[in-house]
Amino acid sequence: MTTVEQAEHIIQNQVRDYGTELVPFDRSTGRVLAEDILADRDMPPFNRVTMDGIAINYSTYANGIRTFYIAATQAAGDKPVAVSDLNHCIEIMTGAVLPNWADTVIRYEDVLISGNEAEVLVDTVNQGQNIHFKGRDKQQGDVVVAKGRLINPSIISIIASIGKTQVLVKKLPRVAIISSGDELVDVHQTPAPYQIRKSNNHTIKAVLQQHGLNAGMLHIADNAEQTRDAISKCLANYDAILLSGGISMGKFDYIPQALEQVGVRKIFHRVQQRPGKPFWFGADAKGVLIFAFPGNPVATFMCLHRYFLPWLRAVMDLYERPVYAMLAEDFYFEPDLQYFLQVKTTVAPDARLIATPLAGNGSGDFANLADTDAFLELPAGRDEFEAGEVFRLWRF
Amino acid sequence: MTTVEQAEHIIQNQVRDYGTELVPFDRSTGRVLAEDILADRDMPPFNRVTMDGIAINYSTYANGIRTFYIAATQAAGDKPVAVSDLNHCIEIMTGAVLPNWADTVIRYEDVLISGNEAEVLVDTVNQGQNIHFKGRDKQQGDVVVAKGRLINPSIISIIASIGKTQVLVKKLPRVAIISSGDELVDVHQTPAPYQIRKSNNHTIKAVLQQHGLNAGMLHIADNAEQTRDAISKCLANYDAILLSGGISMGKFDYIPQALEQVGVRKIFHRVQQRPGKPFWFGADAKGVLIFAFPGNPVATFMCLHRYFLPWLRAVMDLYERPVYAMLAEDFYFEPDLQYFLQVKTTVAPDARLIATPLAGNGSGDFANLADTDAFLELPAGRDEFEAGEVFRLWRF
Numbered sequence: 102m103t104t105v106e107q108a109e110h111i112i113q114n115q116v117r118d119y120g121t122e123l124v125p126f127d128r129s130t131g132r133v134l135a136e137d138i139l140a141d142r143d144m145p146p147f148n149r150v151t152m153d154g155i156a157i158n159y160s161t162y163a164n165g166i167r168t169f170y171i172a173a174t175q176a177a178g179d180k181p182v183a184v185s186d187l188n189h190c191i192e193i194m195t196g197a198v199l200p201n202w203a204d205t206v207i208r209y210e211d212v213l214i215s216g217n218e219a220e221v222l223v224d225t226v227n228q229g230q231n232i233h234f235k236g237r238d239k240q241q242g243d244v245v246v247a248k249g250r251l252i253n254p255s256i257i258s259i260i261a262s263i264g265k266t267q268v269l270v271k272k273l274p275r276v277a278i279i280s281s282g283d284e285l286v287d288v289h290q291t292p293a294p295y296q297i298r299k300s301n302n303h304t305i306k307a308v309l310q311q312h313g314l315n316a317g318m319l320h321i322a323d324n325a326e327q328t329r330d331a332i333s334k335c336l337a338n339y340d341a342i343l344l345s346g347g348i349s350m351g352k353f354d355y356i357p358q359a360l361e362q363v364g365v366r367k368i369f370h371r372v373q374q375r376p377g378k379p380f381w382f383g384a385d386a387k388g389v390l391i392f393a394f395p396g397n398p399v400a401t402f403m404c405l406h407r408y409f410l411p412w413l414r415a416v417m418d419l420y421e422r423p424v425y426a427m428l429a430e431d432f433y434f435e436p437d438l439q440y441f442l443q444v445k446t447t448v449a450p451d452a453r454l455i456a457t458p459l460a461g462n463g464s465g466d467f468a469n470l471a472d473t474d475a476f477l478e479l480p481a482g483r484d485e486f487e488a489g490e491v492f493r494l495w496r497f
Numbered sequence: 498m499t500t501v502e503q504a505e506h507i508i509q510n511q512v513r514d515y516g517t518e519l520v521p522f523d524r525s526t527g528r529v530l531a532e533d534i535l536a537d538r539d540m541p542p543f544n545r546v547t548m549d550g551i552a553i554n555y556s557t558y559a560n561g562i563r564t565f566y567i568a569a570t571q572a573a574g575d576k577p578v579a580v581s582d583l584n585h586c587i588e589i590m591t592g593a594v595l596p597n598w599a600d601t602v603i604r605y606e607d608v609l610i611s612g613n614e615a616e617v618l619v620d621t622v623n624q625g626q627n628i629h630f631k632g633r634d635k636q637q638g639d640v641v642v643a644k645g646r647l648i649n650p651s652i653i654s655i656i657a658s659i660g661k662t663q664v665l666v667k668k669l670p671r672v673a674i675i676s677s678g679d680e681l682v683d684v685h686q687t688p689a690p691y692q693i694r695k696s697n698n699h700t701i702k703a704v705l706q707q708h709g710l711n712a713g714m715l716h717i718a719d720n721a722e723q724t725r726d727a728i729s730k731c732l733a734n735y736d737a738i739l740l741s742g743g744i745s746m747g748k749f750d751y752i753p754q755a756l757e758q759v760g761v762r763k764i765f766h767r768v769q770q771r772p773g774k775p776f777w778f779g780a781d782a783k784g785v786l787i788f789a790f791p792g793n794p795v796a797t798f799m800c801l802h803r804y805f806l807p808w809l810r811a812v813m814d815l816y817e818r819p820v821y822a823m824l825a826e827d828f829y830f831e832p833d834l835q836y837f838l839q840v841k842t843t844v845a846p847d848a849r850l851i852a853t854p855l856a857g858n859g860s861g862d863f864a865n866l867a868d869t870d871a872f873l874e875l876p877a878g879r880d881e882f883e884a885g886e887v888f889r890l891w892r893f
Contacts, residue, residue: 126684126699127699127702127703130703130706130707145693146688146690146693147690147691176679176680176719177678177679177680177719178678178679178680178681178691178692178719179679179691180689180691181691194750195792196678196680196693196742196792197680197691198690198691238864239864245864246864246867250867253703253867253893254700254701254703254704254707254798254893255700255798255863255866255867256863256867257696257699257700257703258696258697258699258700258794258863259696259863259864259867261684261694261695261696261699261700262693262694262696262863263694264684264685264686264687264688264694265684266684266685282573282574282592283572283573283574283575284572284573284574284575284592284593285574288522288657288660288661288662289660289662290660291660292542292660293576294542294543294594295543295574295575295576295577295593295594296574297541297542297592297658298657298658298659298660299657300653300654300655300657300658301654303522303523303653303654303657304650304651304653304654304657305650306523307523307526307649307650307653308650310526311526311650323572323573323574346592354590396591396592398654402650402651422843422844423844424844425844425845425846425847425848426844426848427847427848447818448818448819448820448821448822448850448890449821450821450887451821451823451849451887452821452822452823452849452850452851452887453847453848453849453850454844454848454849454850455848467651467652467654467655467658468634468635468641468642468655470651471642471646471649471651471652471655491846491847491848494844497649497650
């Protein structure tokens with residue numbers, strides 16, 4: 102049987118580049134930059150005043166002058182103001198451009214303004230103080246944000262400040278979510294006593310949405326021809342297909358047969374794990390990937406976080422450091438399978454990430470999952486896991 | 498001067514309920530439930546088969562029968578199939594309803610099918626095995642998800658499965674982001690040499706979007722009348738107003754005056770912190786809140802995460818446990834201010850959350866912030882912070 106590590110390795114090797122696209126900068130949070138962001142001018146673009154106060158030429162202060170005639174007032178956004186006499190000062194505001202004749206700003210707290218005069222009250226004034234000098238952070242043409250970065254709100258700020266209304270980002274793969282089975286009806290429908298409503302597909306969709314990915318959704322009935330046609334169409338229009346259920350030993354699981362008929366090659370089937378042992382993974386000749394998750398909702402949820410999302414990050418060329426957490430209670434699990442324990446995480450006052458299993462948490466239903474926030478990955482080949490041991494964590 | 502703890506306490510006391518609204522269930526991730534979600538029928542709704550195999554009446558097995566005539570096949574979604582003879586079996590698929598005459602399912606792996614007969618190959622068969630019994634998880638009318646919960650993808654699944662196409666959630670406060678100052682031009686405009694583009698407002702908007710909140714955006718020029726009118730309109734139409742810049746000692750900062758004229762009461766001004774000391778907070782008589790953040794982008798970003806988002810969570814009645822991290826390097830900070838250190842967090846293999854300050858990180862520009870992912874809150878009243886000490890962390 103394929104181990105979890107083998108499955109991960111195989112899937113991570115199925116990584117390709119899906120190209121780039123331009124998106125409006127204010128809708129690019131969570132996307133990955135496909136271009137370097139260059140400074141359109143120096144940063145700051147001018148000698149920028151950083152405190153409200155008065156601007157002077159330092160030589161006058163050095164020559165002993167302490168009281169200055171206020172020739173004018175200059176706000177942020179005003180053109181620089183000239184003075185007729187270097188012994189004069191101007192009142193100047195945070196964010197304003199420092200005029201060429203001035204080189205020092207003294208903040209309001211350190212001067213006394215009376216009428217048209219400003220008297221300096223402090224003994225120490227340094228030439229150049231309270232000025233953020235032109236080009237100090239970046240020079241025009243410098244790379245401000247390198248391509249490959251995940252765009253976060255701080256990067257949005259940088260992109261806005263250099264005037265890029267559109268930004269080139271990596272395209273996300275096109276993903277279809279396929280549910281199957283005659284026992285499933287739509288959410289707005291009333292199921293017969295022997296039916297249930299679709300829900301797994303909505304969960305997958307919601308998880309993908311949290312990662313900026315808008316997946317298509319499709320349902321196929323238990324019918325061989327319809328299954329084949331639907332999968333065929335998906336292979337032509339999507340980069341990855343996520344199936345939930347339909348890959349088992351059941352007589353009416355038309356999907357394995359349909360996949361084979363339309364040229365999808367099985368890469369592995371069954372992984373040494375619980376939940377999610379029946380996980381099936383394959384690809385067609387063009388490289389469209391099929392993640393066929395087991396029908397058990399918790400298994401699908403686990404496989405999505407353990408295999409699909411890391412693949413998505415790899416496609417985006419994002420590296421995420423592994424996260425570890427400390428098991429809060431002894432746990433026993435006998436089968437020789439990697440066990441994905443549903444846990445609630447907290448950070449202890451000693452900065453330790455603690456993973457607490459939820460009581461009565463063996464069941465495969467979603468009610469338990471809703472009360473937890475991560476899977477703790479307990480390795481196969483052992484039965485006893487002790488409180489205080491540290492294992493890899495998969496947050497959701 | 499107001500301490501960080503006092504500021505937090507004052508803001509957390511300004512919490513009110515903004516009502517509820519119905520939203521489509523598949524767009525409710527990240528919202529807070531304002532109704533209990535009740536089971537529309539038992540969960541599972543019928544005795545549900547959990548393995549593909551054959552269904553039998555256990556008494557026949559107990560009587561020594563090991564080979565069963567296969568009377569029919571029943572898939573998931575099929576009506577329950579009757580048999581004419583209790584000694585017969587049917588093939589049955591995962592997800593199918595168990596017919597009344599049957600009480601036990603033996604999986605395919607444990608039987609040999611040849612022609613119309615199924616022979617049981619194992620010695621142990623337990624009555625009731627491989628069946629998830631009706632109502633075992635929940636009874637009709639039981640609360641499946643309690644109101645007050647943050648809706649996550651697992652809860653989406655539960656809501657879908659009980660057929661709620663719309664769900665009642667807490668309304669989010671209506672928030673306006675106001676930028677101000679003649680030095681600012683739009684992102685698509687080319688600034689004069691003494692101007693810069695708006696960016697802080699876009700950052701705030703992007704952060705709020707990450708929390709499901711679509712804020713309005715407004716710019717006001719440095720003009721007393723326009724400022725007063727704009728703030729007046731915002732007070733009538735929003736629950737909270739976020740200002741960035743415009744609250745300082747500058748002559749052209751019309752905002753403090755305008756706020757006073759339209760009846761906004763200052764609750765505090767200046768907090769014992771860096772960055773963000775000039776933070777101003779107030780409210781009008783109706784309870785509209787004004788968060789006036791300093792113009793420094795990093796200060797605004799910090800105040801947003803330290804004060805506004807916790808307020809938003811409190812409004813939503815969500816409690817979030819504090820998170821702590823261990824300082825990776827010695828750090829020195831002399832002023833008697835709470836210092837919000839920009840850090841990059843990682844989880845060490847011993848499950849400890851580590852906060853590493855970014856080199857050269859004193860500056861207020863966004864280039865540094867983009868490389869970090871949290872603020873570590875170093876308390877006022879001390880200068881030396883040692884590697885290995887643990888402090889409160891604010892992730893962004």
